[in-house]
Amino acid sequence: MKSFFTVNNVLLKALAVLVLFIVIGTIYAMWSETLRINVTANTGELDAAIVTAYTSDSSPTTIDHNGAVDVWPTCENFTYNPDYNSWVAVLAGDLSWWTTDKAVAYATTLLEDTDGDGDYDKCYVKIHNAYPGYLVWFSLEVDNVGTIPLFIDYYIVNGTTLTKDQIIANDLVFLDANGDCQPEVMIQLYNLLGDQIEPGDGRESSWRILVLQPAKENSEYVIVIELVAVQWNESTYFTTPGP
Numbered sequence: 631m632k633s634f635f636t637v638n639n640v641l642l643k644a645l646a647v648l649v650l651f652i653v654i655g656t657i658y659a660m661w662s663e664t665l666r667i668n669v670t671a672n673t674g675e676l677d678a679a680i681v682t683a684y685t686s687d688s689s690p691t692t693i694d695h696n697g698a699v700d701v702w703p704t705c706e707n708f709t710y711n712p713d714y715n716s717w718v719a720v721l722a723g724d725l726s727w728w729t730t731d732k733a734v735a736y737a738t739t740l741l742e743d744t745d746g747d748g749d750y751d752k753c754y755v756k757i758h759n760a761y762p763g764y765l766v767w768f769s770l771e772v773d774n775v776g777t778i779p780l781f782i783d784y785y786i787v788n789g790t791t792l793t794k795d796q797i798i799a800n801d802l803v804f805l806d807a808n809g810d811c812q813p814e815v816m817i818q819l820y821n822l823l824g825d826q827i828e829p830g831d832g833r834e835s836s837w838r839i840l841v842l843q844p845a846k847e848n849s850e851y852v853i854v855i856e857l858v859a860v861q862w863n864e865s866t867y868f869t870t871p872g873p
Contacts, residue, residue: 677776678859679749681832685737685839686767700724703804705811711789714854717806717813718790725802725818725840735764737839749775755839755853757815762843772822772857773832780827781865786856787817794823794866804842807851812844815851824867 703719710717737757741750755768774780785792787803797819804813818838825833839853862868 674778675776676778676780676859676861677747677749677774678751678780678782678827678857679773679775680741680751680753680770680857681773681775682769682771682834683739683741683750683753683755684769685739685755686769701802703811703813707804708806708809708811709790710809714789715807716788717809717811718788719804719806719813720790720792720796721802721804723802725816725838735759735761735766735841737766737768739768751856753855755855757839757841757851760841760845760851762841762845764841766839767836768839769834769836770855771832771834772827772859774827774829774859777829779829779862780859781825781862781867782823782827782833782857783860783865783867784823784858785819786854786858788854792819797823805851805853807849810844814842814845814849815853816840816842817853826862826867 700723701721703721707719707721708717709719735757736759737755740754740756742752742754743750744752753770757764757766772782784794785797788805790803792803801819803817803819805815805817806813816839818840820835820837822833822835827833841851845851
């Protein structure tokens with residue numbers, strides 16, 4: 631009888647040891663398990679494009695170039711841009727005009743893709759056979775062709791940066807090609823700065839371009855326009871939403 635109980639005791643002890651190893655192994659496995667989580671982040675694309683730029687000579691116009699502009703720049707108002715070999719002045723003012731039957735001058739536009747991404751980001755306006763008093767409307771449309779909202783933070787006209795602090799309603803940009811403080815061309819800006827543009831949306835801006843009295847015969851004046859887009863939360867126009 632003793633031997634029977636002795637054998638059973640041995641088996642029970644062996645079984646207990648086995649169970650203990652199983653428990654220890656399970657605990658070890660629980661504490662040594664590796665948890666793997668895969669996270670993929672796809673970043674958005676900031677991309678604005680000038681999709682349309684045109685001038686309209688369907689209704690030729692002229693103005694009284696001696697009295698239509700409210701203000702006239704002095705030499706102190708001009709800044710020089712060596713890349714464009716021109717002087718630019720920005721002043722607040724307005725002009726008046728009326729329709730005429732003259733139709734000898736005309737203006738054309740050219741778009742350029744400067745960074746090779748397939749989108750146009752610079753616009754050239756050239757006035758042909760111009761004369762003092764000739765005025766033409768110029769329009770362009772900027773679209774958000776990226777995937778995140780953006781702002782057009784400022785313009786660059788003939789190398790001069792024009793910010794929101796400089797551009798208000800009816801601001802006038804004077805272009806002087808030879809530095810004599812007698813500008814040959816004036817642009818009246820219509821501001822599209824400060825509007826958030828969602829992906830797939832666009833904004834249009836129309837400007838007046840006027841040839842002034844100091845323009846020389848047989849001269850060529852080219853206006854170069856760039857717009858700089860920034861991510862919406864990096865814009866000078868962005869304000870943090872309230873609580």
